[in-house]
Amino acid sequence: MTFTLTHAEEYSFGNGVQVADSPLIVGGYASSIMDLNKNNRMVSVDDVALLAYGEYDHMDFLAELETVDLYKKEFSNRRDENSSGAIHVERLYGDYFFGHNERLRIGKFNSDIGFWNQIPINVLRDTTSSPRLVSDFFPKLTTGIQYESRQSIGAVRRISVTLQNNRDLDIGFNNFDTYRHYAATCDIIDQEALWRFSGGYFQYEPWREAYYLSGAMKTEQKRWTFLLESILRRDSGEGRVAYDVYAQGVWHMRPAHDLIFRSEIEKTPLTYAHDGSAIVGYTYRPLNNIALKSEYEAHQNTLLNRWLFSFSVLF
Template identity: 60%
Template sequence: MNNLKKIMIAFVLSCTLLEGEEYTFGDGFQLGDSPVIIGGYLSSVYGIEKDSRVFDIDDLALLAYGEFDQYDFLAEFEATDLYRKEFGAHADESSNSTFHIERLYGDYYFGENEQLRVGKFNSDVGFWNQMPINVLRDTTSSPNLVKDFFPKLTTGIHYESRQSERAIRRLSLTLQHNADIDREYNNFTVDRHYAFACDVGEKETLWRFGGGYFRYLPAHEALYALGAFRMEKKGWDFLFESIVRRDTDDDKLSYDVYAQGVWHWRAEHDAILRTEVEKAPLTRFHDTTVVAGYTYRPLSNVALKGEYEAHQESRLNRWLFSLSLLF
């Protein structure tokens, strides 16, 4: 696997250096006259907690993607915590240059409304999990819902059908019955994940429902169900997601619910407020979080963010500031 990753990363870099004829900041290199694009993204984060300060070059990722008639593909290789420096009570310094396979998939389109995806991809669960890149998200931090309750990434097959004239606008099915392409790069080490999702409503006011089963190491199984709502109005966005989970070796339900509002008060400026309540799986840890943030986008592919995260337990409170960009 390590050799495979090195070969694929070397191929991407070679294409960028030798074949790229045109570069647009934020849109990457186009390889000659082909529809293949090479690009990437970078994010850095500065955090202030009770007893420490942390600077982290959080993500560096290389992307390759393209569309060919009825086919398209995406390859993404990411290194996290590329450089990390902590000051204060827990002073430390570390680096990590290991790239992992975050996404690697191909799509086949049966027509305008049907699609089959094979490979490693973001699990089709809710709305937030479809926004994995910092620069595209509203805040630097993510709700605990997308970190603690289901596999963020799936290696397998995903089928999607869209019908604009029906009550159910979109239906998707996911099947994983194998190990992850890169087992070290996921929030759970899974070898089974079966899930479904469906959308009801319009683009501006959309409901999304779903559920699934997954098996994760060493020998645990879990079921989950999710309901989500997204509303987009002029000057405002509202997002709500709620999930319940039951592990087969635990007879008690765990849950998470969050609601977020975004005010686009000026063309490049957003104000964000999010509140979340969680009872974490297995640990039974209860937490209530309120996040107040501000995002400035001088360019569509560049984001400067600041936020304060208040927790039920004050020792967890923190400030986060980040700079992220697509290149």
């Protein structure tokens, strides 16, 4: 099947542009961040990415190429300024749908754990910062195969199984240098909330092994969205269990204006260092694809306290 890329349809801001008469849509996103803490002040163009996606018949696909830390300037004693032109593969996968309720995904994709990890793009998230749960406890990205079924079985509305038996597609561009990752997830819906339970095993660095169990809940009201996620992790050879739990409420004060509250408690894997934090943030969205965010993050260790400001846009 061949497409002739001779022209593009009219561009719609935030929705990308369809190329010729093909199913291919091209877009992107960018964000800039100001990070202010007691010892350092930093401004960066955090990430700039190209997105290409589309669907045809029973298949769809997505490719996401990202440049991280395109530009960074620190206003500390050293006053460092640097940039990086390295391009990484954030996501690259194809889906095949068996009817309306079953899907097979092959490639590199967000690990199907919890809710926050499914929203990797700054402009779509509630806050600039992410809970440490998504960076410290399991691979954020998986290179492998995922099967998903949305056939209802009692209160269960969705199940997925993920298998990775190889290294990452873009080695080093993940929070863990992953060699294996096996996971399963199920969604349960009641009248008030969506519940998500997951469990998995992964091998990393290359001989360390870890197991995890997570539970998450999300509920949405007219003026509020509430999110709760928790996780336990045990590494092979370790006698102790690491954990993290966070709760977040988003108050939709007015259209385009959100006030966010988040609290998190963590015992870090391997080091078992304990930290508690609280965040108060404000997000303004003049358009659905533009976000201006500000937040204050307070920690038990006051040296980690900081202000974060960001501007992000989806093209």
